Structures are given as C-alpha cells and as structure tokens.
Amino acid sequence: MNRFFATLLVLGLVASPVLAQDTKKEIQKYQQMIADGSPVELFELEGEALWKKPQGPQNVSLEKCDLGQGAGVVKGAYARLPRYFKDADRVMDLETRLLHCMTTLQGRSREEATKRVFGNENQPSEMEYLSAYVASQSRGVKLAAGNSHPKEKEAYELGKALFFHRAGGWDMSCASCHGEENKRIRMQELPVLSKREFARPIMATWPAYRVSNSQFKTMQWRINDCFRQMRYPEPKFASDATIALSTFLTVTAAGEPYRGPGTKR
Amino acid sequence: MAGPMKMRASVAGGFTEVRVLMTHPMTTAQSGQALHFIQNITVKQNGKAVVEAEISQAVSRNPVFSFRLKGGAKGDKIEVSWLDNKGETNKIETAVA
Numbered sequence: 540m541n542r543f544f545a546t547l548l549v550l551g552l553v554a555s556p557v558l559a560q561d562t563k564k565e566i567q568k569y570q571q572m573i574a575d576g577s578p579v580e581l582f583e584l585e586g587e588a589l590w591k592k593p594q595g596p597q598n599v600s601l602e603k604c605d606l607g608q609g610a611g612v613v614k615g616a617y618a619r620l621p622r623y624f625k626d627a628d629r630v631m632d633l634e635t636r637l638l639h640c641m642t643t644l645q646g647r648s649r650e651e652a653t654k655r656v657f658g659n660e661n662q663p664s665e666m667e668y669l670s671a672y673v674a675s676q677s678r679g680v681k682l683a684a685g686n687s688h689p690k691e692k693e694a695y696e697l698g699k700a701l702f703f704h705r706a707g708g709w710d711m712s713c714a715s716c717h718g719e720e721n722k723r724i725r726m727q728e729l730p731v732l733s734k735r736e737f738a739r740p741i742m743a744t745w746p747a748y749r750v751s752n753s754q755f756k757t758m759q760w761r762i763n764d765c766f767r768q769m770r771y772p773e774p775k776f777a778s779d780a781t782i783a784l785s786t787f788l789t790v791t792a793a794g795e796p797y798r799g800p801g802t803k804r
Numbered sequence: 805m806a807g808p809m810k811m812r813a814s815v816a817g818g819f820t821e822v823r824v825l826m827t828h829p830m831t832t833a834q835s836g837q838a839l840h841f842i843q844n845i846t847v848k849q850n851g852k853a854v855v856e857a858e859i860s861q862a863v864s865r866n867p868v869f870s871f872r873l874k875g876g877a878k879g880d881k882i883e884v885s886w887l888d889n890k891g892e893t894n895k896i897e898t899a900v901a
Contacts, residue, residue: 576823576868578865580825588808660865
C-alpha cells in the first residue's frame with residue numbers, strides 16, 4: 540500500500556512543481572514517523588554492554604580504548620573522527636579505531652576481529668553495536684573531523700579525488716548519483732555530498748538504523764555498499780580509501796551538531 | 805538471554821504516556837525459521853496490572869509500544885513485561901517523570 544502511494548507521489552512530482560513540494564513534506568513526515576520510537580536506542584544499549592565486556596586473549600574490555608580524546612573517553616569522540624592517530628601513524632575512522640583497540644588492547648587477531656564486520660537482521664555485528672553506542676555519546680557535539688595534520692589533509696584530498704573519480708564496470712563515480720541537486724531514487728533523496736549544506740544533515744545522522752531491513756548500518760558499510768552499487772571491486776574494511784572518503788565527507792559537514800545514530804527508511 | 809528494553813513514562817494533562825522499546829526478533833512462520841514472537845505484554849502501574857495485551861506475529865521486529873493510561877502521578881512505578889511463545893520473558897521498570 541505504501542509503495543502504491545509512493546508511486547502516486549512520484550507520478551505527481553513529474554506532473555507539477557506544487558506537488559513536488561508536497562512530496563518533500565510527505566517524505567519529511569514519513570521520516571519523522573520512523574524516527575519516533577526507533578529501535579536505534581536498543582543498539583546503543585547493546586553496544587554499551589559490548590564496550591564493557593572483557594574479550595579476547597587479554598580478556599579486557601574496550602573501556603581503555605583511546606578514540607582520540609584520551610583512553611576511555613567516549614563522550615564527544617565520534618564527532619571528532621576520522622582523525623590522525625600518532626600510535627598507528629594513520630588517519631582512522633570509528634570502525635578502524637575500534638579494530639585497532641580490539642587487536643592492541645584485547646589481543647585479538649585482525650582476521651578474527653574482522654570476520655563479521657557487517658551483520659544481518661538476525662544477528663547484528665559487534666561493529667554495528669559498538670558504533671551505535673560510541674556515536675550516541677556525541678549527540679549535540681559539532682562534527683569536527685581532523686583537518687590539520689598533513690595525513691588528515693592527504694586523506695581529505697584523496698577522498699575528494701575518489702568522490703569524483705569515475706571507474707568500474709559502469710564508469711560511475713560517487714558524484715554520478717550525489718552530484719546534482721533535486722535528484723532521488725524512489726523515496727530516497729540523493730544529497731550532493733560534496734556541498735556543505737547537503738553533507739551536514741547526512742553526516743550528522745550516520746551511522747543509522749534502517750527500518751526497511753531492521754538493520755543497523757555503519758559508515759564503513761555505507762561506503763562499501765556504494766562501491767557495490769557502482770560495480771567497483773569491494774573495498775577492504777578499514778582501508779585508506781574508505782577512511783579517505785569518510786574524511787572528505789565529514790570535513791565537508793564540519794560544524795553540524797551530531798544528532799545520530801539516525802533512523803533511515 | 806533477552807536483549808535490552810527501554811522505556812519512558814511521563815504524565816501530562818491527566819494521562820500517563822508510556823513508551824517502551826523491546827528487543828525481539830519477532831520471527832514469523834514465513835521466514836522459514838522457528839516461530840518466535842512475543843505473545844503477552846503486561847503493563848503495571850504501581851504493581852497493579854492496567855494493560856494485558858495479546859499480540860501476534862504481525863508485530864515488527866524490535867517493536868515499540870505506547871500506552872496512554874488515565875490518571876497517574878509523578879513517581880508512579882510503571883512496569884512493562886513480555887512473554888514470548890518460547891517462554892522467554894523480560895521486563896523493565898521506571899518511575900513516571
């Protein structure tokens with residue numbers, strides 16, 4: 540029934556610019572409805588329990604993990620990622636840093652810790668739960684990804700280049716879908732992510748819960764899936780390319796108060 | 805073990821609004837997996853049952869419920885519990901804000 544209604548709205552959009560405004564309002568109303576009572580809070584709670592749970596050969600929790608604001612500081616940490624970490628000599632996003640803590644603090648192998656980074660509706664992944672918790676602790680904090688260290692600037696430039704780089708079987712770039720205003724796929728608006736005003740609300744609400752498939756999705760997944768949709772080779776989890784794209788997008792969105800984890804259609 | 809629950813309860817205009825989130829797979833027969841869904845929900849106000857609900861597989865995964873109770877005051881104890889078809893159960897209690 541909803542799909543039928545959506546189809547009518549899309550047809551209406553073609554017919555009249557007045558209806559286009561109504562459509563946008565209707566979509567906004569729908570987004571408010573799904574955000575109200577979102578299960579995202581349940582993921583935050585599970586994530587907090589996982590953060591405090593001793594694991595790995597060292598049998599320690601992640602509570603001493605340094606997310607950039609000092610060992611164990613979770614408050615406001617997500618809003619300042621990705622950033623450069625001296626101990627690893629690289630720019631890291633949230634999941635990359637979590638992985639770093641799992642291998643260094645908990646003594647787990649990279650293979651074991653990355654065995655299942657993207658979950659499904661029946662069994663969400665550890666990364667998804669943890670991302671929900673850590674991100675939730677940045678609500679109200681302005682996005683301020685690192686943009687001063689030479690490696691951070693390098694990541695930003697690489698991310699920007701990747702955003703506009705056309706490749707793959709369909710010769711697409713991120714900008715092929717996210718480069719023009721007022722475009723959308725069905726109900727989903729396609730924000731021009733290289734522009735500040737469009738990047739801000741998006742980056743302020745990821746990671747996010749998807750109501751259509753009952754899954755919590757991380758930023759690493761979002762980029763991975765964009766690569767799949769563009770028919771690129773699958774990017775490696777926590778690779779420089781994915782972190783560079785995140786850096787470019789988050790720096791572009793700088794200054795927006797974080798209000799996620801969000802709820803998406 | 806059952807996953808977490810989250811609840812908010814507030815009083816306004818002579819009504820107590822209760823909103824509760826539950827972690828549950830709510831697996832239907834169509835999924836090909838074993839049926840697993842919440843069957844009973846009980847809402848208690850200061851220990852007295854005020855809502856006894858029976859729900860079905862038609863309810864979504866990780867459901868949210870809200871109840872509007874007549875009357876009530878700040879500090880009232882609200883308890884919501886569920887029982888599923890496998891006999892698993894969970895509950896949460898909060899004071900009305």
